Amino acid sequence: QSVLTQPPSASGTPGQRVTISCSGSSSNIESNTVNWYQQLPGTAPKLLIYSNNQRPSGVPDRFSGSKSGTSASLAISGLQSEDEADYYCAAWDDSLNVYVFGTGTRVTVL
């Protein structure tokens, strides 16, 4: 049972903006940085956003992250068909002393 809650699904048409929320608590999101992972169908996860809002080299700037208090968000602007994937937020939890992933959000491009 995950301690980070995400909506199960999100969708948009090409070019639209989609936002995914990630709700946690004072022991994880509020205390530590949030990372986001993208998992394309049948592949291993890939780091998408680290340290709340930083993009690794090669990640398009249409992906952006933010954090406020016990929640974080991932935004995809200018949605493209290749963005169809599962997205997970994650953070270290100081109380549980474990790394926690969000429940995951499947993004569909209509």
Place this chain on the structure above:
Amino acid sequence: EVQLVESGGGLVQPGGSLKLSCAASGFTFSGSALHWVRQASGKGLEWVGRIRSKTTTYATTYAASVRGRFTISRDDSKNTAFLQMNSLKTEDTAVYYCARRGLNYAFDIWGQGTMVTVSS
């Protein structure tokens, strides 16, 4: 090329054991913490545990669901990490990934995964 490659997955009976390997190349393995993450079919990602580097005394931490049954180790001379899984249960059936921890607990390098099936 920077990469992690898992191996050792397979079919095992409930109560059995299996040891997974994670071979690293293209980066300084000895200075990196390694994590294991699993994913049951159609489910989300679940963190399994981690092993830190020599500078932090190879400390290990585990998820509650595997604590006492799984053991993570590493051999820096062979650039390889291991996940020893004992007393396996059907609910341990999953694809197991190893991942390198980068800045701020971001897993910046992932292996391709290895499938573990626990079934009689």
